[in-house]
Amino acid sequence: MTKRVPSTHxxxxxxxxxxxxxxxxxxxxxxxxxxxxxxxxxxxxxxxSEVMLQxxxxxxxxxxxxxxxxxxxxxxRLAAASLDDVLACWEGLGYYSRARNLxxxxxxxxxxxxxxxxxxxxxxxxxxxxxxxxxxxxLSIAYGKALPAxxxxxxxxxxxxxxxxxxxxxxxxxxxxxxxxxxxxxxxRPGAFNQAVMELGANVCKPAAPRCEACPLRPVCAAAxxxxxxxxPVTPPRKKTPHFDVAVAIVFDDAxxxxxxKRPEEAMLGGLWEFPGGKRKPGETLEAACRRAVRKKxxxxxxxxxxxxxxxxxxxxFRITMHAFRASIAxxxxxxxxxxxxxxxxxxxxxxxxxxxxxxLLVEFLSLEQAQKSGE
DNA sequence: GAGACGTGGGG
DNA sequence: TCCCCAAGTCT
Numbered sequence: 001m002t003k004r005v006p007s008t009h010x011x012x013x014x015x016x017x018x019x020x021x022x023x024x025x026x027x028x029x030x031x032x033x034x035x036x037x038x039x040x041x042x043x044x045x046x047x048x049s050e051v052m053l054q055x056x057x058x059x060x061x062x063x064x065x066x067x068x069x070x071x072x073x074x075x076x077r078l079a080a081a082s083l084d085d086v087l088a089c090w091e092g093l094g095y096y097s098r099a100r101n102l103x104x105x106x107x108x109x110x111x112x113x114x115x116x117x118x119x120x121x122x123x124x125x126x127x128x129x130x131x132x133x134x135x136x137x138x139l140s141i142a143y144g145k146a147l148p149a150x151x152x153x154x155x156x157x158x159x160x161x162x163x164x165x166x167x168x169x170x171x172x173x174x175x176x177x178x179x180x181x182x183x184x185x186x187x188x189r190p191g192a193f194n195q196a197v198m199e200l201g202a203n204v205c206k207p208a209a210p211r212c213e214a215c216p217l218r219p220v221c222a223a224a225x226x227x228x229x230x231x232x233p234v235t236p237p238r239k240k241t242p243h244f245d246v247a248v249a250i251v252f253d254d255a256x257x258x259x260x261x262k263r264p265e266e267a268m269l270g271g272l273w274e275f276p277g278g279k280r281k282p283g284e285t286l287e288a289a290c291r292r293a294v295r296k297k298x299x300x301x302x303x304x305x306x307x308x309x310x311x312x313x314x315x316x317x318f319r320i321t322m323h324a325f326r327a328s329i330a331x332x333x334x335x336x337x338x339x340x341x342x343x344x345x346x347x348x349x350x351x352x353x354x355x356x357x358x359x360x361l362l363v364e365f366l367s368l369e370q371a372q373k374s375g376e
Numbered sequence: 377g378a379g380a381c382g383t384g385g386g387g
Numbered sequence: 388t389c390c391c392c393a394a395g396t397c398t
Contacts, residue, residue, distance in 0.1 A: 101397090130396085315381080357383065
């Protein structure tokens with residue numbers, strides 16, 4: 001059913017596979033880093049760690065994992081929590097659909113799986129946010145099932161060891177690599193095998209400047225043999241990202257509370273709070289864009305009184321400059337459309353709400369400014 | 377299948 | 388400053 005792609009990789013034989021497996025696991029046993037999710041056998045925590053580690057470095061995920069696991073120690077506690085609390089705990093980690101899906105999946109686990117993370121591939125894959133990688137990782141690590149977990153590290157390691165010349169982003173190539181991994185897998189220690197490949201990819205077989213001299217797979221690596229390891233994996237060039245100007249309003253009420261708005265759940269940064277405003281259109285001034293966007297979304301006229309702060313930020317597929325204007329309500333009061341929400345937040349509430357990076361930076365800027373003012 | 381989806385670190 | 392990229396999934 002999988003179409004075979006012609007490949008340049010070296011043919012495997014039993015001795016080669018055995019060397020790969022044994023060298024790798026011996027290296028892993030001697031070099032594995034201590035991580036909090038490696039000191040538990042709780043499937044919930046292993047699942048949590050795998051979700052946090054999606055497209056995220058170990059160093060970045062680790063403090064979040066500790067806080068999250070302490071705050072929501074069981075799947076029942078997670079299911080019982082509000083999405084707002086879950087997002088607040090996730091703030092700053094990015095890819096917030098992971099948090100929304102994790103929360104949704106926890107509720108489904110409690111409702112339909114009796115509070116236990118499923119140990120069957122089909123069932124676990126049915127949970128939102130669990131794809132082929134996460135299913136294989138959790139099933140191998142938590143339940144000892146011999147499924148290869150193919151993440152970016154595994155793809156790079158295998159593409160180099162076998163000098164896979166086809167575009168590694170293509171499905172056919174992925175299938176080829178997955179079959180290779182399945183062949184190599186140590187069925188006695190599938191969880192250790194999967195983690196070993198990833199750990200090797202993260203610390204030795206790195207994207208740039210791989211440390212081949214320290215690599216246990218050097219004796220079986222075709223790319224190291226040819227001296228062209230950095231040519232693999234083969235991926236198409238990426239496009240450069242566009243830039244947008246965003247104008248937002250800083251509006252305080254008489255009680256010194258700040259006007260903040262909640263983003264719709266399906267949107268980018270869905271469920272997070274932000275300052276009212278929007279993207280500038282061609283030919284528009286920043287102040288006009290600010291007034292127009294606030295008027296359109298919140299049915300209220302504001303007047304701007306000068307720029308308070310500019311923040312540059314890069315997302316995955318575009319960049320923005322956020323221009324934050326001090327502003328006040330010109331007439332009336334904000335009104336939320338049916339599917340949206342806003343609030344006037346005091347200092348304590350601003351600490352509790354989940355903001356994106358730019359929003360949090362602006363909140364911190366304003367509270368620092370306020371502290372200086374009141375300190376004088 | 378291609379593009380959306382965050383953030384921070386490193387070269 | 389810029390570009391790359393990191394334990395992917397969803398649409």
